[in-house]
Amino acid sequence: MKNQKRFPLFSNGTEFMLWTLRNCDRCIKAVFYNEKKNTCPKYKCRIQEHIEIACIGDGMGNERDYKATHSYICPHIKTERKKPRKKTNENELTLF
Numbered sequence: 001m002k003n004q005k006r007f008p009l010f011s012n013g014t015e016f017m018l019w020t021l022r023n024c025d026r027c028i029k030a031v032f033y034n035e036k037k038n039t040c041p042k043y044k045c046r047i048q049e050h051i052e053i054a055c056i057g058d059g060m061g062n063e064r065d066y067k068a069t070h071s072y073i074c075p076h077i078k079t080e081r082k083k084p085r086k087k088t089n090e091n092e093l094t095l096f
Helices: 013-022 046-056 062-070
Strands: none
Touching: 013 062, 046 062
8 A cells, every 4th residue: 555645624523513414414415323323334425534533533634535525615524415307298398
């Protein structure tokens, strides 16, 4: 494995909390611990996975995670699901 350059993701816990409230808590890709089942589902977002691992470790991450966490809104956030396209009948007239 190459020696990758590591960057500090957050300066303190409050900064981590505010960033996750603004981003991960609104994102449809985010996963959370399930108290009833005592499990955490597999991560769907690598940014969330890496910053949570960094928070229990040394607080350092790769360049992609650094750029995401140092922007106000995560560039990888998805806040709404895509609606499936309706199949239209070819003979049907559509106005819009």
